Amino acid sequence: MAAIPILIDTDPGVDDAVAILVALASPELDVRAITAVAGNVPLDDTAHNARKVCELAGRLDVAVHAGCRKPLLRSQIFGKYASGGGLAGDTLPAPAMPLRPQHAVDVLVSELGRAARGEAEKITVCTLGPLTNLAVALAHSPSIVRGIEKIVVMGGAFAALGNRSIAAEFNMLADPHAARIVLASGAPIVLVPLDLTFQALATPPRLAAIRSLGNRVGEMVFKLLTYVDRSDVERFGMAGGPLHDPTVIGLLLRPDLYRGRPAFVDVECDSPLTLGHAVVDWEGRMGKVPNAMVMTDIDSDGFFVLLKERLGRF
Numbered sequence: 001m002a003a004i005p006i007l008i009d010t011d012p013g014v015d016d017a018v019a020i021l022v023a024l025a026s027p028e029l030d031v032r033a034i035t036a037v038a039g040n041v042p043l044d045d046t047a048h049n050a051r052k053v054c055e056l057a058g059r060l061d062v063a064v065h066a067g068c069r070k071p072l073l074r075s076q077i078f079g080k081y082a083s084g085g086g087l088a089g090d091t092l093p094a095p096a097m098p099l100r101p102q103h104a105v106d107v108l109v110s111e112l113g114r115a116a117r118g119e120a121e122k123i124t125v126c127t128l129g130p131l132t133n134l135a136v137a138l139a140h141s142p143s144i145v146r147g148i149e150k151i152v153v154m155g156g157a158f159a160a161l162g163n164r165s166i167a168a169e170f171n172m173l174a175d176p177h178a179a180r181i182v183l184a185s186g187a188p189i190v191l192v193p194l195d196l197t198f199q200a201l202a203t204p205p206r207l208a209a210i211r212s213l214g215n216r217v218g219e220m221v222f223k224l225l226t227y228v229d230r231s232d233v234e235r236f237g238m239a240g241g242p243l244h245d246p247t248v249i250g251l252l253l254r255p256d257l258y259r260g261r262p263a264f265v266d267v268e269c270d271s272p273l274t275l276g277h278a279v280v281d282w283e284g285r286m287g288k289v290p291n292a293m294v295m296t297d298i299d300s301d302g303f304f305v306l307l308k309e310r311l312g313r314f
């Protein structure tokens with residue numbers, strides 16, 4: 001079977017890094033480009049970190065592009081625990097591979113545009129950070145929506161508490177207006193919210209299993225995941241830190257491990273108190289057509305078996 005063409009829009013970030021590694025280890029996926037966006041850390045750092053991760057994977061051929069520096073309207077925020085440049089200081093060496101000159105938005109417009117015109121296969125867009133790049137691309141060229149196979153978005157929190165504010169998940173809070181544009185775009189959307197990622201916990205035994213792979217990638221992933229602040233464990237009483245972004249890639253590889261259902265979703269853009277909160281209308285009470293498949297559950301043991309197996313391929 002031909003590999004699924006994907007674009008990864010990302011703000012690495014340790015969990016973004018693990019997601020990129022899993023994607024690059026998977027022959028079922030054809031990573032056409034990695035587009036960086038400001039999020040966990042400023043844009044220069046996310047673009048730098050994305051290249052560090054490609055080099056760790058031995059994939060200097062992957063095109064990494066820098067995108068938007070600021071959110072559309074709101075004042076900029078970064079990840080709460082962004083110290084260490086987003087990737088645990090100098091755990092990974094500085095990259096030698098160059099950043100490609102084209103702007104990330106231009107890459108999204110041209111790649112999705114080719115697919116929209118029927119000149120190439122439709123593309124799955126994986127968004128692992130704030131949705132600024134994709135929203136700007138859709139505003140620039142709305143017709144590119146026809147080139148999108150689906151958008152798999154890590155973002156939102158429904159029954160779960162927010163992680164960056166009481167009511168909001170970080171990727172939605174960092175650029176709620178962009179999230180609203182993407183959700184209203186008409187593209188097929190799969191949403192992977194905190195409610196699901198809070199089930200994918202990097203517990204000490206799971207981290208030890210990754211380290212026991214004995215390869216450099218396993219060792220580095222162990223270091224990255226143990227460097228990050230464990231405040232989720234403290235705040236939410238979890239057995240380990242949630243591994244958010246890799247669940248997006250896992251969904252493409254093993255959809256059978258996930259459950260979800262369609263619903264209409266929108267994001268709060270006005271209230272300072274609940275800015276970035278994702279509202280899901282499970283019962284269709286707003287009378288709106290569902291705009292997303294909202295994933296609710298993951299077989300976390302199966303997911304971590306997949307993760308370990310893929311990281312073991314390096």
Ligand code: BDR
Pocket residue numbers: 013014015016040079128129154163169170171244245
């Ligand atoms: C999301 O925010 C970032 O900190 C993570 O990389 C993930 O994409 C989780 O809320």
Ligand code: CA
Pocket residue numbers: 010011012013015016039040128129245
């Ligand atoms: Ca991220």
